[in-house]
Amino acid sequence: MSALPASLDIPTCFAAGVASFLSPCVLPLVPGYVSFMSGLSLEELSRGADRGVVMRRAGLGSVFFVLGFSAVFTALGASASAAGQLLAAHMAVISKIAGLIIIIFGL
Numbered sequence: 001m002s003a004l005p006a007s008l009d010i011p012t013c014f015a016a017g018v019a020s021f022l023s024p025c026v027l028p029l030v031p032g033y034v035s036f037m038s039g040l041s042l043e044e045l046s047r048g049a050d051r052g053v054v055m056r057r058a059g060l061g062s063v064f065f066v067l068g069f070s071a072v073f074t075a076l077g078a079s080a081s082a083a084g085q086l087l088a089a090h091m092a093v094i095s096k097i098a099g100l101i102i103i104i105f106g107l
Contacts, residue, residue, distance in 0.1 A: 038053075038054050
């Protein structure tokens with residue numbers, strides 16, 4: 001059983017991703033992104049730096065970028081979940097304290 005509706009199968013999603021990548025607001029960013037990820041300047045890339053070196057450096061940089069990005073947002077999600085569970089466990093006390101603060105501010 002697929003989680004996607006029948007009208008949104010894998011080829012459709014892939015085609016949408018390709019179309020968004022080729023859009024005029026994303027495609028011009030690709031050279032700068034490759035330059036950033038590979039550590040090579042645009043001049044070095046345009047002069048014809050060894051394609052294998054560029055691909056390895058950009059690929060390795062991209063992998064570490066995605067891993068770092070994923071780790072940060074996974075940690076943020078886990079912390080928010082833990083904080084939410086802690087607050088939910090003490091909701092009665094928190095409600096009374098919040099009500100008291102509102103009464104004090106009202107006075």
